[in-house]
Amino acid sequence: MKTTLSYSNPAELEAECLAVVVVDQGEKDKPAPVVLGGNQAVQNAASDLLTSGEVSGKMFETVMIHRPQGLKTRRLLLVGGGKAKDFSLSEVRKLAGTAVRFLKPKQIRSLAFLLPDMPSGGADAVKAAVEGAYVGNFDPDTYKSDRKDQLIQELTLLAPAGADRGALEKALAEARVVGESQNFTRELVNEPGNRMTPTTLAERARTMVAEVNSPHLSIEVLGPEKIRELKMGAFWSVAQGSDEPPQLIVMRYSPPGAPEKPVLGLVGKGITFDSGGISIKAADGMEKMKYDMAGGAAMLGAIRAIALLQPKIRVVGIVCATENMPSGKAQKPGDVQIAMSGKSIEIINTDAEGRLVLADGLAYARQLGATHLIDAATLTGAVVVALGGVNAGVFANNDEMYSRFEQAERRAGEKMWRMPLDDEYRELIRSGIADIKNTGGRYGGAISAAMFLKEFVEDTPWIHLDIAGTAWTEENKSWIALGPSGIAVRSIVEFVKEMAG
């Protein structure tokens, strides 16, 4: 999508379609819809509809006017933004996506979006609108032979004439990188297990690094022999059951002029298919377990964005990629495994495999010098029970790092909710035969999984994102397609930008 800024008078803009936000400034039952940021000409063109009572400005309402009077655009699209007093950047993001998704099936290929005036300034609005438009423009590839591409090809953002153009251009360039990186993650997650094996994932990571083409970003992929040589007994215990070789993807971003410390370690769960292993899952819904590499894909997207945005901070990215399969070589409940850190683990359920691969991934990130850690994983069904599809679960062993992450997540417009890690929960993973066991029972399942990971980060400040409920959008929404969401990419990028100062 070609994305540009324009400072022309909205009335003079010649476009296939001009999309504007309508909010409701009225009291309880008396809607008073107005166009946000529109000049008098735009307001007039919409006034018949706005006063007719047919349009209330409620969230995601869409009405198209053809040949609007007094405007040069061929069409005017009114997009409802809800109550004026609740209107924020997160609405801007979703409404830009809504406009894109509304127009796509209508053979319209170019769109102008009138930026609403935001109290935080124009740059934030540009960022939100561009990110939202990229998210909306993505439709997951399908293998239907009659599939048509319906992408919006051109997006023009109409900014107020008095805006700080330098700041807006910078915001646009950054948002483009972030939007494309989030969609790169979504492409990876969308692929079925037969087309996205650990080897394919590593290949895609290599291609991404080659395309970014930065002297400061490098990649190394360690195969089965190296994984064994490093004594990654937890990672290997999952990989041993599959005919597909596991891959440990290691990326390093070291920009010139960055201090030796901090080093941020990004660790992603890359299970390209999770059958459960010997503790095999029920057949119902098992096909969804192709998205069990969404945490790993999020880290690849985040590293891509970071390398392109060039913040002055060192980052190490690690993706532990393997299948979890039953076979004659697969591990069994009752087995005891020794992780790279030396800790012994009693395997109670082979379906609790994410924490096993992450145990060694987190330890390896520390070995490579990470002073701070973030992991992302579709880790537990329990987090879906707790938070549904709205919020990702966040866990942190360090309040300072958490509060910085919370700010980042807010700026990124990604919803997450903090979950506890009290010492009392450690009890849940006590084993009779080994240092710890790999499941903690039905109650507090997302927490016992996080407590397990905590054993391997020790005192390194760490954020754990359980994205099992949020990595896949279960239904089409006005601003995002059904399928992979790309959750966590934007928050991590925001966090890194802030950390680099």
Ligand code: BES
């Ligand atoms: N990949 C699953 C978690 C998951 C569930 C992701 C639903 C996305 C949607 C994970 O590996 C798993 O199987 N977890 C088990 C752990 C249990 C055996 C302790 C679970 O949550 O049931």
Ligand code: MN
């Ligand atoms: Mn599992």
Ligand code: ZN
């Ligand atoms: Zn899994």
